[in-house]
Amino acid sequence: MDCVLKKTMSSNNSMAPAKIRGPGRPPKKTVSCTWCNEGKQPLKYVLPTTSGKKEFCSETCLAEFRKAYMKGACLNCDNVIRANSSGNKDYCSTYCMNKHQKKSEVNSKIASVAPTTAGHFIESSFDTFQYETYQAFNWDEYLKQTNSSPAPLDCFKQAVNPPQNDFKVGMKLEALDPRNVTSTCIATVISVLGPRLRLRLDGSDNKNDFWRLVDSSEIHPIGHCEKSGGMLQPPLGFRMNASSWPMFLLKTLNGAEMAPSKIFQSEPSGPRTNLFQVGQKLEAVDKKNPQLICCATVGAIKQDQIHVTFDGWRGAFDYWCRYDSRDIFPVGWSAKSGHPLQPPGQKNSTGSNRFKIRTFSLPSTTTPASATTNNTVSTTIDVQSPEADTSAPPPPPIVVHLRKSCMGGPLIDSSLLPLIIEDTSPVDLAKKLVVELLGASNKPDVVLARLGSLQGEEMVVTHEGTSYTIKLPGLQKASDLEGVFTALVTSLGCCSQLFALEHIKRECVMCDNRPPPTKRKTPAEQEAATSTTPTDTPLSDSPVSSLNKTPPQEWGIEEVIQFIESADPCLGVHADLFRKHEIDGKALLLLTPDTMMRYMGLKLGPALKICNLVQRIKGRRHSM
Incomplete structure (x- = not known):
């Protein structure tokens, strides 16, 4: 009894100097940069990971962390495995290794009792960013747990039964340019996910891909625009000269697989007024990662607008949209349509979180998820970067200068070429150069045939959605590009001064004997x-x-x-x-x-x- 009394008194004495706080929120825990542990700088950069999110004070810290994270992360706490950490490549410390092994033993016992039960997630090393298997999300259990109710079906502008998707990768169709909705453009189906299509406007790059439902009113079969009295337009940011658009359009559609009109579906009718109520649950597209559909809540209502808040995420991905938006769905839509559903994030979670796919405030991009669905157990989402890791400070780019005033020969219109092409890799730079030459050629098939007959290493280039194999001299360093220039000049019959690794201001002596261009009264x-x-x-x-x-x-x-x-x-x-x-x-x-x-x-x-x-x-x- 005396011992207990002394212990209690000593604990009271130790608490006496502390400042007594009134009712209210506890003091905020000081937050420091995940990489450098600096706590004085504002943390402006966020990287969501399995443990919720990581915050950084600068792009450098973010890049260094991401570079290390790609090499490997601790399977227990999801922290970076530093060089001075434990010798095990899967854990950051012996403590995490022991803790994870205990957890694995428990999971193995559970699996032995119920071998048909799917695990919550599959642990794996982070060789790619990111492989993960998700169990089908149980909405009924989640609604009971959160004491919430789903938004009724009549709130949404969605079909009662999700539409069937008969589109195939590579099909051509007409679509409104999402960045300039007054223009109708040619688009190609890049991937298919449930009833959704990932589209890329022909003549644009892969940074502006967008997603549409198969019953969207913004996509139509080829020929719809002309029948309606309109005209197909180049996409915003068209990579070639605008005057080359008609010829580009003909080449694009020549021999292409057109999406048949029978697989297009009518857009469903929606409610006339906003029927949503605050607190109702729904599924919504993440606008920052549009390949994802996530668990969400109606956070607020303002006339025809609703505020979509993603469960488990502190507002970083929330947005306002109209009540009849095609990017919001009733509870259970993903499971019914075979589309993967991202479960809620876990605020302040130290354990593993299945919500791994998000990327926020990052300099590089990832391709949208390609998913294979299983009707009974799980859905596998594979997110990979198609290019090399660009998170670390990249080496200085190699620049090829093109002299547009030089003769392009019988196959190349040099005026359609850009002034410079740059890349950090000699091989990728050579591929870019070939693609630009194909785009500026009036006979790209002849150019491809000549480049395919050269001596050297095989390379695959993509032109207007089709891949071709060509041969160019070996490329190990930037100076090897001179050999590529010589091969291109010889095979295509263009001026030898058309390409150069250094910008030359003086006039081309090889082209001085050309007759001066006649004056034209064209626009x-x-x-x-x-x-x-x-x-x-x-x-x-x-x-x-x-x-x-x-x-x-x-x-x-x-x-x-x-x-x-x-x-x-x-x-x-x-x-x-x-x-x-x-x-x-x-x-x-x-x-x-x-x-x-x-x-x-x-x-x-x-x-x-x-x-x-x-x-x-x-x-x-x-x-x-």
Whole structure:
């Protein structure tokens, strides 16, 4: 009794100096950077992982952590396995190894009792980011656990029974450009997941893929736009010159597999008013990772808008949408349609969390998940990066300079080539160069045949959705590209000065004997597609010829307006817009169609014309 009393008194004495707090929230635990443990800097970078999330003070710390995380993470606590950690490659410490082994023993006993029961998750090393098997999510159990109710079916603009998906990878269709919904473009089915399609606009890159349901009103069979009196448009950010779009369209559709009209389905009717209530559960697409459908809750309602909050995540992925959005689904839709469902995240969890796929505030991207579904047990989601890890500071890129004023020969229109191509890998750079040559060729099949007959290493390049095998001299380092240039020049008959690893300002002596181009009275857009030579062009005959003596980056606002008006009088109506946004010479050289349409309010046609003028003066500037 005395011992107990003394112990109690001593504990009371030790607590006496502590400051007595009133009712309220406990003090926040100081949070430090996951990588460098610095606690004074604000943690602006977040990486969701199996344990919830990791926070970092800088991009460098995030990159270093992610690089180490890709090599291996502790199977018990999901922390990085550092070089000075335990010798075991699967655990960060002996403590974690022992704890995980005990957990595995318990799981093995459970498995021996009920061998048909699927485990919650399968542990594996992190050779790729990320393989994971999920058990079918039990909504009934979760609703009871959270004491919540699902949103009724009549709240959603979704079919009662999920539509059947008969699309195949590689099929062509028409789709609205999600970044410019007034344009109808050609799209290719990149992957299929349940009743959803991952689409890529032809002429765009893989960074702008998007997802649509098979019963979406924004996709149609080829020919629908023309029947409706419309015209197919190049996607926003079209990688080639706008004037080459008609020919590109013909090449794209020639021999392609068109999606048959019978597999397109009508969009279901939706509710006339917002019937949602705060607190109701639903399934929703994660806008930051649109391949994912996750457990969510209606967090707030404002007229026709609902606030979608993802369960277990502190608002990092929440968003507002209309009540009739096609990105929200009733509870159980994923299980019924065969689409994977991401279970709720676990706030402040130290254990393993099945929600591993998210990427947030990262410099690199991952491909959307390709999933195979099992009707009885589980769904496997495979998320891999198609490219090398770019999280660490990359080596300086290798740059190939293209002299657009040089002759491209009988197969290449050199005016359609970019000014530079760059990549950190000599092999990837050579592939990019070949792809650009194919895009600028009037006979790409002949180019492919000639490159396929060369001596060297086999490489696979993709042109307009189809893969081809070519041969080029071996590439180990940047200087080996000179051999590639020689092979291309010899086989394609173009000027030997068309490619170079260094920018050369002087005129090409190989092309000096060409007859000067005849003056043309075509629109500025056509001129930009057919000529970039600084001599004897219509610009020199205009009142703005005095600007030729001044570098474009030194132009003022009025000089920029004068240049645009003289090049195309129709563009003069946008002069006030250039004054409003203070577009001087430096700003002019940075303009892109996307920038002009999104921030300046220009339509696609004028934006493309101005972009062609910009490319034209860039070519003139580099050829000086």
